Amino acid sequence: MARRLAKTDVVIIGAGWTGLTAAYELAHAGKRCVVLERGSYRHDADDFAAPKEHDELKYAVHHAHMINTRKETLTFRNNASQQALPMRRLGSFLPGVGLGGAGIHWNGQLWRPLPSDLEMRSHYENRYGADFIPDDLNVQDWGVTYDELEPHFDFYEKICGTSGTAGQMADGPREGGNPFEGPRSADYPNPPMRQPIGPTKFGEAAQKLGYHPFPMPAANATKEYTNPYGAKLHPCTYCGFCERFGCGYYAKADPIICVYDQIKSHENFEIRYQAQVLRVEKSEDGKTATGVTYLTDAGEEVFQPADMVCMNAYGLWNVHLMLVSGLGKPYDPKTRTGTVGRNYAYQTMAGVNVFFDDQVVTNPFMGAGALGTVIDDFNGDNFDHSDLGFLGGGYIACTQTNGRPINYQPTPEGTPAWGADWKRAVRENYLHHASLTVHGSSMATPDNYLDLDPTWKDAYGRPLLRMTFNFPENDRRMADYVMGKAHEIARNMENVKSTSASNRAAEGSDYSIVPYQTTHNTGGTVMGTDPTTSVVNRFGQMWDHHNVFVFGAGLFPQNLGYNPTGPLMGVAYWTLDHMKNDYIANPRPLMDA
Amino acid sequence: MPTYSRRSVLFGFGAAVGLASLPRHAFAALDGTPFTFLTDSEARSLALLCDTLIPQDDFPSASQSGVVDFIDLQLAGGYGRGEHLYMDGPHPQGTPEQGYQSPLRPAELWREGLAAMQTVIGPLDGQPQSALDRLMTDLSEDRPALVGRVGAKTFFTELHALTNQGYFADPIYGGNKGYAGWHMVGFPGAFGYFTDTVDAHNRPYRQPPMGIGHQPGTSDFNWER
Known part of the structure; x- marks a missing residue:
């Protein structure tokens, strides 16, 4: 039997961006918070400092900051007729572990969703007709609007000291920003990043073609900056070690320096490390959760009772925890009923390689996670989809990370993968190359979902999560179309010797778990206003257990053409706002089912 | 440029001409230090395979820059033991999209894989380069039926990945000797402060590379050709 601890007000599963932010906000609202982190303490100052952190083999290849698949992984298949097999090593995506979670090794590409993204079904039906969305796409509204989330997007941009150029302010558009973005209550807190030659040439070509280039919004600070919690950030050094690495310069916003340092001494805050949550426990009537059971590093099972449970694990592991805890109704693809694990989506990635002549020296090692120039002309519904045969889109970015x-x-193109010709090509092109990324949306379908695997187990004896996923036809067409636009820009860039385009979702190729694509896994615990198609209501509160609040990209009904951290943090602050100002004083379902 | 055979580099014969800076066994950069995991015979086979992937040109071959030493240390360490590899069975055959499904830990896989090469073309020593090139192409296309439990493509994927890592990883791991790989492309290493140069367009960056364990005065590139 698990040892029972004294009750706390809130137990928070996971110490990444959303978990530490929940702890900060709820502790200041007077609630005693216990954060359970399965990994270890670590800190930017001690653990991410150069030059030791700048070890590509250890961190980028061997994934020293990420989960160890020996303890937790999932099984994967492209469709239900296959046997899912374990993801034995990391590849396509890189979930984190330890203080700060995956938030320490992100790139810092910090976006807001488009207003129309959040009302996707309504928007497309209004603009293109009720029959426009095919039956095999589970497109849904989020249940929350851009205007409702805007103050929270703005606040999170300030927490991160975000660098960028506003495109749409309340009093009208701004030159040099994203003309398609929703209206902003404030400009970015810091000026945009300095652009290297590749992104500059991309911007010039895009502009000539009539598109609207702007600097990518970056949680890489460009000036000394103090965030609203009191955390100090320093200017980015463009060292080229962002994604997959922690930032020892205090320049890339992360949950440790931006949030944890500012809450760690609060009397209502406690964090326990090597605390592996095994399941969420339910009350006898099943209407609420009573707390969580976790395993200590000494191997002891402990029950932590709590009035409120916040699920702040990485999206995939929130789904797993719900399934092994019996929270919510698991999705069944045969009957298309149930919601937990439904609407799993990913990101549809394509790109164009651009090879310059020797006049252009790119110095690719001078990089930063969110350094680049972008156009948003083919994202969301910023372009006419009437005759295109797909929904969604993506941004096109020339980044230098x-x-x-x-x-x-x-x-x-055409270079062999090894041997003398390969070696010469690597040598000749390293300093003369730019890459254009198409960062495309991902629609949910009835056949892409998450459930429990019947065969393999994790290190704690629980069934592994099972992922069934392939690129929907809709997204294959979308990526091909936007890649064509990217290729057109590439061909119009100056000093270009050759270009080559590739699409992960090309016709005839299946999604593969092996090559890295993005750590943007979404869905499975989606939000909404209908309990038959969502796990949580529009406030992030579980329909079935009103004292369980769920955070993260698992809430996205389908995935955006943007990186998820900005959108998911906007929703997190929205949820916390309703917890603090409504739920705590009167605990109950905040929406009628 | 002096001419010499691959054999002479590998076995230290005739290395006097223009190769004074090379250790006696080019592939054993830690000269005189026994290999940790590999046998001498395995190391020689491996050097031939790695040098087929990254041959010598104006810059060193894989084995000349310490890649065999790198792989030896990787096989003796966490990679070889599968410390980040989920190993629970069963191990049914998967699709390429499902990734590594071998029942073997990488150290076992390499040992069996290197032995299995001999079943295809016999001992690698003394094979003409054209035969090694053909072997590599076949492996990469999953063609030869290797005896034992190692699939050709699986072995190629690991061999290709680690050869590449050894050539370009920080020298603290035993490869990329004298920063050969970093000199070849122009990567300056682990110390990066480019705030004032990132937007100085088209200006070549000329600082020599420095790695994590950099010793002052050791960044000069001594490759003789």
């Missing part, structure tokens, strides 16, 4: 030489070896 790094020149780390194990993974950065661009070679022109």
Whole structure:
């Protein structure tokens, strides 16, 4: 039997962006918070400092900051007729572990969703007709609008000291920003990043073609900055070690320096490390959760009772915890009923390699996670979809994130993968290459979902999560179309010798768990206003257990053409706002089912 | 440029001409230090395979820059033991999209894989380069039926990945000797402060590389050709 601890007001599962933010906000609202983190303490100052952190083999190849698949992983298949097999090593996506979670090794590409993204079904039906969305796409509204989330997007941009150029302010558009973005209550707190030659040439070509380039919004600070919690950030050094690495310069916003340092001494805050949550426990009537059971590093099972449970694990593991705890109704693809694990979606990635002549020296190692120039002309519904045969879109970005030489070896089309010709091509092109990324949306379908695997188990004896996913036809067409636009821009860039385009979702190729694509897994615990198609209501509160609040990209009904951290943090602050100002004083379901 | 055979580099014969800076066994950069995991015979086979992937040109071959030493240390360490590899069975055959499904830990996989090469073309020593090139192409296309439990493509994927890592990883791991890989492409290493240069367009960056364990005065590139 698990040892029973004294009750706390709130137990928070996971110490990443959403978990530490929940602790900060709820502790200041007078609630005693216990954060359970399965990994270890670590800190930017001690653990992410250069030059030791700048070890491509250890962190980018061997994933030293990420989960160890020996303890927790999932099984994967492309469709239900296959046997799912374990993801034995990391590849396509890189969930984190330890203080700060995956928030320490992100790139810092910080976006807001478009207003129309959040009302996707209504928007498309209004603009293109009620029959426009095919039956095999589970497109849904989020249940929350841009105007409701705007103050929270703004606040999170300030927490991160975000660098950028506003496009739409309350009093009208701004030159040099994203003309398609929703109206902003404030500009970015810091000026945009300095642009290297590749992104500059991309911007010039895009502009000539009539598109609207702007600097990518970056949680990489460009000036000394103090955030609203009191955390100090320093200017980015463009060192080229962002994604997959922690930032020892205090320049990339992360949950440790931006949130944890500012709450760690609060009397209502406690964090326990090596605390592996095994399940959420339910009351006898099943209407609420009573707390969570976790395993200590000494191997002891402990029950932590709590009035409120916040699920702040990485999206995939929130789904797993619900399934092994019996929270909510598991999705069944045969009957298309149930919600937990439904609407799993990903990101549809395509790109264009651009090879310059020797006049252009790109110095790719001068990089930063969110350094680049973007156009949003083909994202969301910023372009006419009437005759295109798909929904959604993506941004096209020329980024310069790094020149780390194990993974950065661009070679022109037709170059062999090894041997003398390969070696010469790597040598000749390393300093003369730019990459355009198409960062595309991902629609949910009835056949892409998460459930429990019947065969394999994790290190704690629980069934592994099972992922069934392939690219929907809709997204294959979308990526192909937007990639064509990217290729057109590439061909119009100056000093270009050759270009080559590739689409992860190309016709005839199946989604693969092996090559890295993005750590943007979404859905499975989606939000909404209908309990038959969502796990949580529009406030992030579980329909079935009103004292369980769920956070993260698992709430997205389908995935955006943007990186998820900005949108999911906007929703997190929205949820916390309703917890603090409504739920705590009167605990109950905040919406009628 | 002096000419010399691959054999002479590998076995230290005739290395006097223009190769004074090379250790006696080019593939054993830690000269005189026994390999940790590999046998001498395995190391020689591996050097031939790695040098087929990254041959010598104006810059060193894989084995000349310490890649065999790198792989030896990787196989003896966490990678070889599968410390980040979920190993629970069963191990049914998967699709390429499902990734590594071998029942073997990487150290076992390499040992069996290197032995299995001999079943395809016999001992690698003394094979003409054209035969090694053909072997590599076949492996990469999953063609030869290797004896034992190692699939050709699986072995190729690991061999290709680690050869590449050894050539370009920080020298603290035993490869990329004299920063050969970093010199070849122009990567300056682990110390990056580019705030004032990132938007100085088209200006070549000329600082020599520095790695994590950099010793002052050791960044000069001594490769002789």
